[in-house]
Amino acid sequence: NLKNQLLTDHGHNPLMKKVFDVYLCFLQKNQSETALKNVFIALRALIFKFPSTFYEGRADMCSALCYEILKYCNSKLSSIRTEASQLLYFLMRNNFDYTGKKSFVRTHLQVIISVSQLIADVVGIGGTRFQQSLSIINNCANNDRNIKHTTFPSDVKDLTKRIRTVLMATAQMKEHENDPEMLVDLQYSLAKSYASTPELRKTWLDSMARIHVKNGDLSEAAMCYVHVAALVAEYLTRKGMI
Numbered sequence: 001n002l003k004n005q006l007l008t009d010h011g012h013n014p015l016m017k018k019v020f021d022v023y024l025c026f027l028q029k030n031q032s033e034t035a036l037k038n039v040f041i042a043l044r045a046l047i048f049k050f051p052s053t054f055y056e057g058r059a060d061m062c063s064a065l066c067y068e069i070l071k072y073c074n075s076k077l078s079s080i081r082t083e084a085s086q087l088l089y090f091l092m093r094n095n096f097d098y099t100g101k102k103s104f105v106r107t108h109l110q111v112i113i114s115v116s117q118l119i120a121d122v123v124g125i126g127g128t129r130f131q132q133s134l135s136i137i138n139n140c141a142n143n144d145r146n147i148k149h150t151t152f153p154s155d156v157k158d159l160t161k162r163i164r165t166v167l168m169a170t171a172q173m174k175e176h177e178n179d180p181e182m183l184v185d186l187q188y189s190l191a192k193s194y195a196s197t198p199e200l201r202k203t204w205l206d207s208m209a210r211i212h213v214k215n216g217d218l219s220e221a222a223m224c225y226v227h228v229a230a231l232v233a234e235y236l237t238r239k240g241m242i
Contacts (some may be wrong), residue, residue, distance in 0.1 A: 003049075011053025011061070020046075020053070020061055027068040036072070036080055040087045047091060051098045054091070055106050062106055065091065067114040073133035074118075074125050081129060085136035092137075092159075093144070096152050104152070108159050112200060115163050119170050126167035134160045180215045184208055198235045202228050 006016045023046060026039045043065070047054060054062040069091070072084035088111070095104035118125045141147070141156035172186055188208060205228050212221035236242045 006050060007052065010056035011050050012057045016050070016053060017061075020064075024064055024068060027072075033077060033080060037083055040083050043087060044090055047094055051094055055095050055098045059106060059110055062091075063110045063113065066107065066110045067117060070111070070114050070118055074127070074130045076129070078132075081133050082136060085133040086140060089137050089140040089156075092156065093141075093147070093152070096147065096150075096155075101147070101150050101152070104155065108155070109197060109199060111159060112162060112166065112197070113203070115166055116200070116203065119167070126171065130167075131164075134163060180211065184211055184220075198231055202231055205231070 005013070006019065008015075023039070023043060026035075031039065054065065066088070069084050069088045072080055073088065075081045075084065092104045092107045092111075095107040096102075099105075115125075138157060138160055141153040144153075147153065169186055169189065205224050209221045209224035209228075212218070212224060233242065
């Protein structure tokens with residue numbers, strides 16, 4: 001049975017990887033507006049039929065999908081931005097349903113990481129178009145009657161707020177890129193804001209360390225790496241791996 005083959009190891013198998021790469025290829029290549037809308041519809045079906053692929057085990061496919069969808073949330077075409085925002089909302093909402101309406105931590109984290117990556121890769125991310133997409137996602141959550149009495153709407157609001165914080169902090173970093181002390185202070189504030197999210201806290205601590213090394217402040221860089229090591233050790237201890 002093909003479906004059972006695709007679901008092997010929670011969808012993390014060579015066959016599903018090939019299928020997913022085809023979908024991803026459609027997102028990565030320039031497409032017409034009509035073609036893109038059909039790709040978004042097809043992705044909804046894939047997510048709905050094979051949720052474990054995105055919400056269980058490794059996060060690579062969920063991560064890649066979030067990254068590509070978020071790029072379209074910055075599209076010049078308002079119709080594409082709307083479709084992309086609604087698809088991202090569907091990914092989050094489906095994640096919430098998959099956990100028994102407890103959380104959508106997997107998608108939440110991958111969206112934030114993808115935004116952090118997009119800042120370096122996409123010119124203009126964080127502008128008016130992207131902000132409009134964040135508002136569409138918030139509106140979807142606020143108008144979804146089926147989850148009105150759950151934590152989901154407030155969790156979505158928290159996510160979009162965190163995204164705006166990252167975008168604002170990054171803009172400030174650009175303004176102070178020639179002021180090493182101010183730049184590190186901003187990096188530290190951002191790292192501190194993700195105290196409850198080890199992966200992102202590590203990302204910003206690594207970034208701080210690179211700035212310190214660049215400025216010749218090796219003892220400060222070493223302290224960053226000590227914090228990273230402690231963070232990783234604490235995470236592995238909680239997981240019972242050490």
